[in-house]
Amino acid sequence: MRFHDSIRARLVIGAALVLVAFVAGAGLAVQRAHADSVRTARFAQLQSTVYLLLAGAELDAGGVLVMPAAFPEPRLSLPGSGLYANIVNVARREEWQSASTLGLSPPFQRSVAVGQWRYDTVSGAGRAYLAVSYGVNWAGRTQAAPLVLSVLEDKAEFDREISVFARTLWTWLGGAALLLLLSQTVLLGWGLAPLRRVAHEIQRIESGEQAEVEGRYPTEIAALTDNLNTLIKQERVRQTRYKEALSFLAHSLKTPLAVLRTALNVPAQLPATVTQQVARMDAIVQHQLGRAAASGAARFAPYLPLAPILNRIRESLGKVYADKGLAFTVECPPELNWRIDEGDAFEMLGNVMDNAAKWARHRIAVSVWHEADRLNIRVEDDGPGFSDMQSILQLHVRADEQVPGHGVGLAVVNDLVASHEGELNLSRSDLGGARLDIVLPAA
Structure with missing residues (x-):
C-alpha cells in the first residue's frame, strides 16, 4: 500500500515533516542565539582585560x-x-x-x-x-x-563551548521530536480508530453479518454513519419493491392469461376477450412498473422547484383535454422547493391532476404549500367524486383489484406516497367533486 492511500500514513508523514521543520528552525535559532550570547560574553571579558591593561600602563x-x-x-x-x-x-x-x-x-x-x-x-x-x-x-x-x-x-575554547552546547541541544531536541512523533502516532491511531471501526462494520454489512452500522461514533462521523444507514435502508426498500413488483406482476398476470386460454375455445368471443385482457395486462404492467420505479424518500435528492412542474403538467393536460375546456387553478409559491426525485414528482402530480381532469366537468383547483416541515398537495375537481373512498384506498394494494374507472393512476400515486412515508386522503371537495390530499414529510 502506498503512503498516500492511507489517511494515517499521510497524517504521520505530514506531522513528521512539520515537526522536523519546526525542531530544525527552533534548534538553529537557539543555537545561533547561544553563539551570539557566548561571543558577546567573551568580547566583554576581553574588554575587561583591556581595562586591566589600561589600569597597569604608565608612561615615564x-x-x-x-x-x-x-x-x-x-x-x-x-x-x-x-x-x-x-x-x-x-x-x-x-x-x-x-x-x-x-x-x-x-x-x-x-x-x-x-x-x-x-x-x-x-x-x-x-x-x-x-x-x-x-x-x-x-x-x-x-x-x-x-x-x-x-x-x-x-x-x-569558544568553538568547544559552542560545540558542546550544540551537541547537547540537538540530542535533547532530537529526543523530544522523536517522543512527540511517537505521541502523535499514538494519538492519530486513537483518533482514527472510529474510522477503522466503521470500515470493519461496512465489511460485516457486505458479508451479511449485520444489517446496518450499529456502533456509536463521534459527532464528526455520526453524520456519515447516519447517512450511510439511510442509503442502506433505501437500497433495501428499493430491492424489496422490485421483488414485490415482480411477484405481484407474475401473480396478477395469471388471471388474464387464464381468461385468454379459455377464450381460445370460444372463437366468437376471442377478439373482444383479447382486447379486454390486453388492456388489463397493460394496466397491471404500468402499475407494477410505477411501483418499482418509485425512488422513495430521497434524503440525498437535490431540492426541486415545484411550480415549473405544475405549470408543465397543466399545459400538457390543457392540450389533452382541450375539448372539455377545463379551467385550471394552480396555487404554488414560486420559491417553494422540495427534496424529491423529479421523476416521482412528475408521476405523482401528473397522475392526480390527470385523474381530476378526466372526471372534472369544468374546474380543477391545485394547491401546494409548505407547513411544519411537510409538503401539502391538494387537488380538487367538480366531477362526480369518489363513490366509495375507503374501498379505493384499500384496493390499491393489487393492480388487478382496482376500482373501475380510475385506472392505475391513483394506485401508482398511493404507492409513491407510501414510499415517501406520506399520507393520501380522499374526500369530498367544496367544488362538488373529489378532493385528494397528499402530505409528504421532509426527507
Whole structure:
C-alpha cells in the first residue's frame, strides 16, 4: 500500500515533516542565539582585560611605556595560555606584549582610531582568535601619547563551548521530536480508530453479518454513519419493491392469461376477450412498473422547484383535454422547493391532476404549500367524486383489484406516497367533486 492511500500514513508523514521543520528552525535559532550570547560574553571579558591593561600602563618622563611585571589575570603571564595582550606606543613605535605570547606571533591589531573599540575574529599562524582592540590618547607626565591596546583569545575554547552546547541541544531536541512523533502516532491511531471501526462494520454489512452500522461514533462521523444507514435502508426498500413488483406482476398476470386460454375455445368471443385482457395486462404492467420505479424518500435528492412542474403538467393536460375546456387553478409559491426525485414528482402530480381532469366537468383547483416541515398537495375537481373512498384506498394494494374507472393512476400515486412515508386522503371537495390530499414529510 502506498503512503498516500492511507489517511494515517499521510497524517504521520505530514506531522513528521512539520515537526522536523519546526525542531530544525527552533534548534538553529537557539543555537545561533547561544553563539551570539557566548561571543558577546567573551568580547566583554576581553574588554575587561583591556581595562586591566589600561589600569597597569604608565608612561615615564621620556614617554616610554612602562608595564607592571604581573597582572591580576594570570593567563597573561603564562606562555601559550590562550590569552594574549599587546600595546602599541604609536608615537615611539614601540610595542609591549604579554608574557603569554612567548614563542608566538598573534595577529594583533596595531592601527585603531583614538576612542574606537573594534571587535573581530582574526586568523594567524593557522589559528583563529577573538580580538578586541581599543585606541586611546594616553596622558603621560609630560605629554599625551596615542596607544593601541589589543587583546586576543584563542577561539578554540569558544568553538568547544559552542560545540558542546550544540551537541547537547540537538540530542535533547532530537529526543523530544522523536517522543512527540511517537505521541502523535499514538494519538492519530486513537483518533482514527472510529474510522477503522466503521470500515470493519461496512465489511460485516457486505458479508451479511449485520444489517446496518450499529456502533456509536463521534459527532464528526455520526453524520456519515447516519447517512450511510439511510442509503442502506433505501437500497433495501428499493430491492424489496422490485421483488414485490415482480411477484405481484407474475401473480396478477395469471388471471388474464387464464381468461385468454379459455377464450381460445370460444372463437366468437376471442377478439373482444383479447382486447379486454390486453388492456388489463397493460394496466397491471404500468402499475407494477410505477411501483418499482418509485425512488422513495430521497434524503440525498437535490431540492426541486415545484411550480415549473405544475405549470408543465397543466399545459400538457390543457392540450389533452382541450375539448372539455377545463379551467385550471394552480396555487404554488414560486420559491417553494422540495427534496424529491423529479421523476416521482412528475408521476405523482401528473397522475392526480390527470385523474381530476378526466372526471372534472369544468374546474380543477391545485394547491401546494409548505407547513411544519411537510409538503401539502391538494387537488380538487367538480366531477362526480369518489363513490366509495375507503374501498379505493384499500384496493390499491393489487393492480388487478382496482376500482373501475380510475385506472392505475391513483394506485401508482398511493404507492409513491407510501414510499415517501406520506399520507393520501380522499374526500369530498367544496367544488362538488373529489378532493385528494397528499402530505409528504421532509426527507
